[in-house]
Amino acid sequence: MAGQDCVQVLLLLLASTLLPHGASGQRVKVEPEVLSYPGQTVNLRCAFTDTTGIQLTMVTWIYEPKEGERMNIAVLHPVFEPNYPDSPLKGRVSFMQSPPNMDGPSIQISDVRMTDEGKYICEFASYPSGHEQGVTQLVMLTKPQNSASPLTVEAGPKPMVVARCESLNGRPAAQIRWVTTANGNATTSSKPGQDNTVSVTSEYRLAPAAADNGKDISCLVSHRTQTSPESFQMKLKVLYAPQVAIVGYDNNWYVGRTNVLLTCQASGNPVPTTVLWKSMTGEMPDTVQIKDNQLKVLKVDEAVNTTFVCEVKNRVGTGRDQVTALVREPSVNPSNVGVVAGAVIGSLLALLLVAALVAVLVTRSRRQQQGYRANGGSDLKARIFGGGKKASKNGTGGAGNNNGPIYDGSAHQGEKNNHGPLTIGGRPEVAAGTPTAQDILLSSELDDAERRKFDELEEEERYDHFSGGAPILQLRPPNEQDEMIGDYLDDDMESQRDGSVISRTAVYV
Template sequence: MYKPKEGGRENIAVLHPKHGPTYPESPLKERISFTQVPPNMDSPSIQISDVRMTDEGEYICVVASYPGGNKQGITQLVMLTKPQNSASALTVEAGRNPTVVARCQSHNGRPEAQIRWVTTADGNASTSSQPGQDNTVSVSSEYRLAPTAADNGKDISCVVSHRTQTSPESFQMKLNVLYAPQVKIVGYDNNWYVGRTNVLLTCQATGNPVPTTVLWKSMTGAMPDTVQIKDNQLKVLKVDEAVNTTFVCEVKNRIGTGREKVTALVREPSVNPSNAGVVAAVVIGSLLALLLVAALVAVLMTRNRRRQQGYRADGSADLKARIFGGGKNGTGAAGNNNAPIYVYDDGSAHQGEKNNHNGNGRLEVVAATPTAQDILLSGELDDAERRKFDELEEEERYDRFAGGGAAPILQLRPAGEQHEMIGDYLDDDMESQRDGSVISRTAVYV
């Protein structure tokens, strides 16, 4: 017996032990039969050929016996229909209003198919279904968003799941968004200096559809003579004041026009960074050389000052005896002009011995106790000495000057050099002073 979803039971096949199989009038009469030939009461199974969606329903097997009565078993026949699935991405133009960018469909499936979307695009899906023929169902789903240039080329997938499929069916697509060119100028490094050569600007543009034309312009009017343009590249052969302008790159496609500009600022020539190390080395070397020269000059000036003050310049044997003022005396106290006299002795100097003149031309001088006049001349009088000096009579103060006037009181010369003297001095004995005067280097004046 067969019982459809809507309606009552009706006989479709009968098997009698004596009369055999019988097939009453029903929607299945021409398509139903017992599986065994001849039919067997031990296994009265049936089969349906050319199955249709209308064959779905309950099938009841009823066994009638006497005197046991009737017994039955029921099975449910569910008809499945594999749907026809498809999906596509729509070509849309970038804009602010949400629009359908992709569509997915599952036609004539039983039961109803399930559709879901997988994408990184920020949008929403809407799904609808409608009944089809033979109790099937068709499902349609659309994905909507406000398309932008950034959405162009993004991946989007429609995934359809159904009982007749061993696994979900996936349709992978890319969004197709039309937009006007987006332009970017690269190559300007903000280091255009006068005389720089072969600087290059490149106009990079993206658009859907692909841009067809590229046009370079100058905001100041005509393009400078040193500029060469080829396709999307602008090349400046030599930077000068003429390229101190704003360059504009304009790109077009059938959707619209995009443009970008860059202002070139021409600078004065700068030091080549590759020579910075050399320049630094030269500067440092020059400073070191100046320091060395300054040190050498300081040493020479110090030695010269010491020579003028009476110190020995070196230990050579021909150094003439000199009187030194302002030094220290033998006891370490502050000295004066009465400090010990160092005397020429073939390279040897003696101090603190008696005056002695021998036949070898050796003159030895003993430091005398300083007098008031000596202290006065030395410029180092303390208060007690000054008072003592003031108490002296005028004649006593200067009596030591009266005898010789300005003549030297001591001539430090070996006896063999006397014939070279001019008057009381040698011709090479005089030495110029800073104040313009000339004095003897070997004579002592008081």
């Protein structure tokens, strides 16, 4: 009985080898790719979808590594027990169902290793169609160890590695790219790592310059085990000698100028440690003070008409800068311009104050003169036009007038002449009924316009209207001579600035 079964199996195998394969894989369903990490258990599924009119005689799982020969790892026969030939997977591979099913002979591999990666072929031997198969790619994943760092370099003309990015022991190989504004390029290499992994290294190269120091550079690592690229942000580290610049010279150093300042600005990597000021003429002038990176000239003179040099050092090298000071003669008085301006403004204000004071005094003097004329004119008007005091014998005499006649009323001082003018010491007196020029001018009946015209006349023009050098005295009418006391009334006299005394009512001709 057993011998017949063996013969039948051999016949079926022979028939399958002689029959064409037909449309291979059309009815064998597998997963095209399976991902797994080391140490996990992976399931490789396989199924024959339509067995109508077909007799499945045997199923074989074949392992095809990336490098090396194909090998059978599991065989299933409808009559015999499952068989697991010798292979690197023996003891870790098995059919998922128990007992196995010919229509769905899926297998599982436990404790998978990186070396288990490769193609796994599920192949059916059938009658009468022959062999049909499906292929599954097992991809082993290992998350790499990613890192990146800048390299400290010195500035120079030759290209060199300024940053490095690595993805070690990953499966599959990682992808690395760079993002930076630096003008360089990247080189990438890979090599086998531990347990069938791959290590990838990328280096960024450029000819480093001082301007590249501190520039941003980023390394981005992409891998199948990551949902998004891993980014490493860095700054370039370029060492360079100090770069020096002297600032503060304005090309306006004139003799006598004080407290001018020069500053030595320097940048470098590493930070400069030494700043040294020198003078091209040798010794530093006495008026110069130095503190750290600053040079201060207390007072500019011919001694600072030199070239100042600033030297700055760090461990990479030395940088220097120089400035030549040209001492000039002062173009203007070096005194404070503000003081001069203040003096000018003060002088103008003083002149304005004096002018205002003079104007006030002149105005006040005119007002006093106008007031005096107004006060004297009322009495004169009364005397001229009959408003004054009359003789007591008329019975109509008014009140006494302090501005009385300017002559003494005693009998021996003059003679009364009813037929002619009165005389005093041989001089004729103006008739009592006739007003004098002074009376008319001092009369309050003059309007303001005429009074202003008279005031505006020059002193000499006033007296040109009269002839003779001696004053003509205004005399009282004969009927008022009796009221006179003395030669002149005391209240009629007025003191002058030159020490003289004149009458207020006298008219000079």
